[in-house]
Amino acid sequence: MKIIKKVLTIAGSDCSGGAGIQADLKTFSAHGVFGMSVIVSVVAENTSQVIDIQNITPEMIKKQMDAVFEDIEVDAVKIGILSSPKCMEAVVEKLKQYKPNNIVIDPVMYAKNGCPLMEPIAVNTFIEKVLPFADVLTPNAPEAEKIAGIKIYFVKDMEIAAKKIYNLGCKAVVIKGGHIAGDVVDILFDGKEIFYFTADRVNTKNTHGTGCTFSSAIASQLANGSSIDKAVEKAKSYVTTAIIHSLNIGKGYGPTNHFYNLYQYGLQKEEVGIK
Numbered sequence: 001m002k003i004i005k006k007v008l009t010i011a012g013s014d015c016s017g018g019a020g021i022q023a024d025l026k027t028f029s030a031h032g033v034f035g036m037s038v039i040v041s042v043v044a045e046n047t048s049q050v051i052d053i054q055n056i057t058p059e060m061i062k063k064q065m066d067a068v069f070e071d072i073e074v075d076a077v078k079i080g081i082l083s084s085p086k087c088m089e090a091v092v093e094k095l096k097q098y099k100p101n102n103i104v105i106d107p108v109m110y111a112k113n114g115c116p117l118m119e120p121i122a123v124n125t126f127i128e129k130v131l132p133f134a135d136v137l138t139p140n141a142p143e144a145e146k147i148a149g150i151k152i153y154f155v156k157d158m159e160i161a162a163k164k165i166y167n168l169g170c171k172a173v174v175i176k177g178g179h180i181a182g183d184v185v186d187i188l189f190d191g192k193e194i195f196y197f198t199a200d201r202v203n204t205k206n207t208h209g210t211g212c213t214f215s216s217a218i219a220s221q222l223a224n225g226s227s228i229d230k231a232v233e234k235a236k237s238y239v240t241t242a243i244i245h246s247l248n249i250g251k252g253y254g255p256t257n258h259f260y261n262l263y264q265y266g267l268q269k270e271e272v273g274i275k
Helices: 020-030 058-069 085-098 122-133 141-148 155-166 210-223 228-244 260-265
Strands: 006-014 034-045 050-055 076-079 103-105 173-175 184-189 194-199
Touching: 006 020, 006 058, 006 210, 020 034, 020 210, 020 260, 034 058, 034 085, 058 085, 076 210, 085 122, 103 122, 103 210, 122 141, 141 155, 155 173, 155 184, 155 194, 184 228, 194 228, 210 228, 228 260
Parallel strands: 006 034, 006 076, 076 103
Antiparallel strands: 034 050, 173 184, 184 194
């Protein structure tokens, strides 16, 4: 009998389909894992702007998490937008209760168009209460600046920031270099070693949802048994391909192509983790 890995996303809904829960579930499917979702915010956004955010009540967030964890064995968790302290506290309460493995946290603070997605008063709550649950934390450069309290201009600054963030309590941190000039260099620090992942910069504006996609790909790879460094390496390759073949949809920053490899080559057994 085939056993499929199960991955839960705890994040916001993007009605335009390129980021958030929608991007996460597409990424899970592309990796051959079974995706589940807990919606913490409903975001009215498109490729050009964030119009409004409606947070789900803390009680409903907790009930959704109960519904999943009481019934289904969860192999990995991806956490995205947590816009308010109350949302964060609800999620943290249930993480303490259920103690899932392979938690990947994307500290979503800004949309691709620059619109803020995390309340300013929530940043400290995130650092103090949410960040320590991360097996892998995946900030981009602006988010890493906010968390580490330093400016990031070069890769050496990313290295310093990664060590500062690691010391706040996460088990590993990946800082994404898409906002830094030159080739795209992401770095992973696991407390012992710094790993570098480099890709050519793709000349496209269609990068809506890349952070969600990357973190979901890491969670999928961890669920399928990859080590953290291999999970990041494979996720980097996946999201780069999705950007190269991105979709020219909408008037602003279009989405990536989550299913390009799947449409071209199908699911490979070694990538799926099915036994």
